[in-house]
Amino acid sequence: MNAYFRDIALGLWSLLAGMAITIRYFFQPVVTLQYPHEAVPMTPRYRGHIDLVFDERTGTNKCIVCNACQKACPSGCISLDGEKREGQKQKSLTRYELDFTKCSLCGLCVEACPTEALMFSKDYNLAAFDENDCRFDLIKRLEERP
């Protein structure tokens, strides 16, 4: 008989405890991120697709067209061209294309680069309807980047 009433009292108490928890949550601020309208704050070590690094001293990219990234890439998604310009010791980059349809985001190109001209971008909205939208011109991206 005692156990019967203890069960009821304990059961009622646990129900009230549960309701206290939910009502506390009810008055706490919502944590929903309004995804298409709000951007996710990216962690600094997020490894998206590659981008060219902007060199503040020269005002352009750091690439010397050594093709190390192209050779390091296991899926062959990098293609680049350069030319030797008047009065320059190294080649300058004229075309750098990343075929993101093939890229596996392994980052080997970034490690292979001798001049640290490549970095990971923080972009994540990369779904596209057209295959051609996944071929990135990294020189253009560098110029358009703020």
Add this chain to the structure above:
Amino acid sequence: MTMPDPELLRLGAYLLGFIGFIAFNAAYLVWLERKEAGHIQRRIGPKEVGPYGLFQPVADGLKLMSKQLLVPEGADRFLFRVAPVLVMTPAVMSFVTIPYSDSLAARNLDLGLLAVFAFASVNVLGLLLGAWGSRNKYAVISAARVVSQNVAYEIPMLVVVVTVVMITGTLNLHEVAAAQAGGFWHWNVLRLSASPLMPVAFLIFFTCMLAETNRAPFDMAEAESELIAGAFTEYPGMGFGVFFMGEYANIVVGASLATVLFLGGWGCPFGLFPGLHWFLIKLYAIIFTVIWIRWTFPRTTFYGLLNLSWQVLIPLSFANLILTSALLKVW
């Protein structure tokens, strides 16, 4: 040109007023439910359709109405069609006797409480007929669960209500509410002089109300994860919509009854400015709690549900009845 019969006017006002009230509640309790569920889970809830998602019920209604009204092959067409109405109508009719304020009630019946419970029992019949008429074994099995659940919870509910009737000495809902006028210490929940178990009686009534309206944690009728949406598995479009509206209308009826029987109806807790607004505040506080409970507790098992009723609620409600009658009549 003679004036129309005042009875007809009264009927028209009732139909317009209460059906409007019920339709508004059925639509916007869904919205409230989703908002409250969202905030308990620290989400936002509906927000895209209209400001704060306020047009969401309209969008839901349009979607339900645009669906094809299929009748399963071999189903009893008449029962299948009439069952949603049988769930909705008693809920609407229960509003006849509920006094919203001192002067606002469709009918001041002397047997109002009895009428409400008589109408409320038709609701189960509607669910059972709907399941039977749709020629689906799963639906029939879950309708059997609904019936046994409702029978099990009708008993403690009625016993608790009998206690209240003994205290106030009337079945007239208007008089029951009027007898609790004054501060909250006059309300039946706290009428400890009549029976020290009155708060427990209110809890019993509230639990039974949850079970009678098939709300979580007692929503065996539509245990969608276990029973393929339960008794109305076969209902498409607005047929299902009407069942759904019936459920919410029943919540409003249950919350109104709890307000009238235990929380002093339209009376203010401090004895000041009684009126319709206090009724609505109490009504929606109870409905808020009902939704709050739904999003706190998981669904019970069926054995847990029946054990709670037969082992706990019924003995306690009878104990309360005996104690009340002893205190009222013997001493």
